[in-house]
Amino acid sequence: MFEGLDLALAPGEAALVTGPNGAGKSSLIRIAAGLLAPAAGSVTGEGARALMAEVPALDPELSLGAALRFWSGIDGRRMAVGEALAAVNLADLAPVPVRMLSTGQRRRAALARVVASAAPVWLLDEPANGLDTGSVALLEGLIARHRAAGGIALVATHLPIALPQARMVAL
């Protein structure tokens, strides 16, 4: 799909991966996450990674709060769920079953899991899909805050997301 890609991100840096459908944006994110092996070359990284993929990976029959607590429990950060839900404006919906949530709310819930994980490396695959304009601004704010705290963000998107001083990677 793509070759000759050389990208290194230091703390506080971000990269915006753009390209037409099928260019390999999601594959790049999955390779960075360690889920796919690159056909050639290598990926190295320090610190835990948090992935926001196309699918939410939240049990539909559980309440939003309980579904997120499963993951934050695995991350050893059970207490972080409330704050993360507030950060994505979903605090009120914590008792609502995941299956009742709208597409955009599910995307924000997946974002809340990334926030709650406190992983230094964020890998976001089309994070703006299904979000309204207000929520995209929220997403941009969260990424900016993460970078200000020394985090790294690798974002693949076909929708415009404002990432100041981000490296541009066009596939």
Added chain:
Amino acid sequence: MSVYAAIVLRELRRAWSTGGLALPVVFFLLVAILFPFAVGPDAALLGRIAPGVIWAAALLAALLPVERLVAPDLESGVLDQLAVRGLPDAGVAAAKVAGHWLGFAPALLAATVIASGLLQLPGEALAPLLIALLIGTPGLAALGVATAALVAGLRGAGALAGLVMLPFAVPLLIFGATAGQPGALKLLGAVSLLLVAGCPFVAGAAVRMGRG
């Protein structure tokens, strides 16, 4: 360790809450009910074939939950999220085996007590049968998870699961149904242990291949 415990508990919760366990147990009982109708009410004959019938029914019932063991987690991205957190796929599969067995085995053993009554199993034969099921079901659970991982995402996965799983379950059936004979229980344990030890790696490899 608590990470794997969380996965085991999630398996247990999902098994019961989504009704995924009630169906196999009802199916198991239904097979046991059908046999007296088909064979006739001869108590001696029924009692003699009861262990074999119960093992065959258990094997078929173990096929039913296979479709919900791995495929939903593959589709919803749960397995990817666990892998991103650095958990080995085989470890996740082992936790799934444990969770599946903890849900499936007690339900099956309870249903066996009822089925043994329906099949006129002699009272003194019940305890050996339950012990054999207790030893054999971990292997059956492991085989179920490995099969689920192998067929996840394929069309007609349910039918294919039977073709993949049942041949490997034959040793369990042979040594389980003849558990009263000397040595059979030890061989049953050996087969079960082999499946429990090997199947998580098969399932893990299948999940990894599925990502490519």
